[in-house]
Amino acid sequence: MVCDILIQANTILTQDPQRTVLENAGVAITGDTITAVGPWENLSRRYTAGQTLNLNHAMVMPGLINAHTHAAMSLLRGVADDLPLMEWLTKHIFPVEKHLSPEIVELGAMLACAEMTRLGTTSFCDMYLIEDATYRAVDRAGLRVLGGEGIFMFPSPAYADTERGFDLVRELHERWKDHPRIRQAVMPHAVYTTTPEILRRCLALSQELNMPLHIHLAETVTETEQCLAATGLRPVQYVHELGLLTPKTTIAHGVDLTEAEIDLLAGTGTVVAHNPESNMKLASGIANVPYMLQRGVPVSLGTDGAASNNALNMFTEMTSCALLHKVRCMDPTCAPAQAVLDMATLGGSRTMCMPDIGYIAPGMRADMVALDLRAPNLQPLHNPVSHVVYAATGAEVCMSMVGGEVLYNDGAFLKIDYPSLLKEVSALRSWVREKLS
Numbered sequence: 001m002v003c004d005i006l007i008q009a010n011t012i013l014t015q016d017p018q019r020t021v022l023e024n025a026g027v028a029i030t031g032d033t034i035t036a037v038g039p040w041e042n043l044s045r046r047y048t049a050g051q052t053l054n055l056n057h058a059m060v061m062p063g064l065i066n067a068h069t070h071a072a073m074s075l076l077r078g079v080a081d082d083l084p085l086m087e088w089l090t091k092h093i094f095p096v097e098k099h100l101s102p103e104i105v106e107l108g109a110m111l112a113c114a115e116m117t118r119l120g121t122t123s124f125c126d127m128y129l130i131e132d133a134t135y136r137a138v139d140r141a142g143l144r145v146l147g148g149e150g151i152f153m154f155p156s157p158a159y160a161d162t163e164r165g166f167d168l169v170r171e172l173h174e175r176w177k178d179h180p181r182i183r184q185a186v187m188p189h190a191v192y193t194t195t196p197e198i199l200r201r202c203l204a205l206s207q208e209l210n211m212p213l214h215i216h217l218a219e220t221v222t223e224t225e226q227c228l229a230a231t232g233l234r235p236v237q238y239v240h241e242l243g244l245l246t247p248k249t250t251i252a253h254g255v256d257l258t259e260a261e262i263d264l265l266a267g268t269g270t271v272v273a274h275n276p277e278s279n280m281k282l283a284s285g286i287a288n289v290p291y292m293l294q295r296g297v298p299v300s301l302g303t304d305g306a307a308s309n310n311a312l313n314m315f316t317e318m319t320s321c322a323l324l325h326k327v328r329c330m331d332p333t334c335a336p337a338q339a340v341l342d343m344a345t346l347g348g349s350r351t352m353c354m355p356d357i358g359y360i361a362p363g364m365r366a367d368m369v370a371l372d373l374r375a376p377n378l379q380p381l382h383n384p385v386s387h388v389v390y391a392a393t394g395a396e397v398c399m400s401m402v403g404g405e406v407l408y409n410d411g412a413f414l415k416i417d418y419p420s421l422l423k424e425v426s427a428l429r430s431w432v433r434e435k436l437s
């Protein structure tokens, strides 16, 4: 049989429903789809390929899925650290974001795409302003995205008022709906930046255009207090009464939740995008992920924006996630490595509403990355899942592929002109400084 690409790997961590791990194995790819996975001996006999990728020294695994980020905020990395959420957001982030242009957003998103590609993330869920510019970056960089224009009750750099914001969502939907790697969601920013009417309209629009819904929710105790004062309800109950909790909804953070609220998320099939490092850095709190998993809430993992993390690194995010819950529960069996890797792959596919990504099997999209097992911190290889969650740093990624297209290989970006990108990003430092002062 003929296929486009054959990958030969030392180890394949498939993350398939049986969590199969294969040694001396291969993957056959045709177009953007995986056509076969199995022992190399069989595959190499059955297939002739246009291209063979020799990854004998590497472990191939599904590309990681960053379930909550704001890609273009990579340009604001390190501009304001060590502050509480509301002060950080209103005094440092919003004042700069007010001046964003499509060119700047595209540049920031491109930098984020380079970082994610380099660190083994192949798909991400993105909420930002002037999202059209982010789609242009994603189109060029080759990654996969579920994006959404942030909807606010006040003007944004992308629209003069909320009504125009809704028009823009429709326009972007029309413009990008046939792109193979770009899909859209309706993304009201948060309860404290919208009104009940806006949230109702967001839900109706998501149903009309068959798009997922994504919102920051229950991130801090302050948010809960403000919501209680304004509506008489805590954030989860408030959005539930508006009908927002569904299997196609992801709430980002879910930190300040009662057990009854987690039960409600489980009952409605709502996904929680957990962002442990951002929550730690802004001291927002610790989401009760062990209880969510116990109750069957689908949990995905995200970095949040680079301004509150400060990296878009899903490997270190997995490490932080596993360690944080163990020390919170004072129980080392909490958040085991396999559950954490599941969040960064299978959970991510739930947030993205893309059931054809997240594991390696025939029929799935060919979104894969490879870790160089010759790295001293990955030797010896006793347990691949343990290495991925506790030992890998992302620096070991030697290949990233999305939809059968290699984006990064052996230290080289194949789609992004990285030297030019570096120059442009560095030239933007004075612009950011000016807007901050």
Ligand SMILES: [Zn+2]
Residues within 6 Å of the ligand: 068, 069, 070, 216, 252, 304, 305
């Ligand atoms: Zn966020």
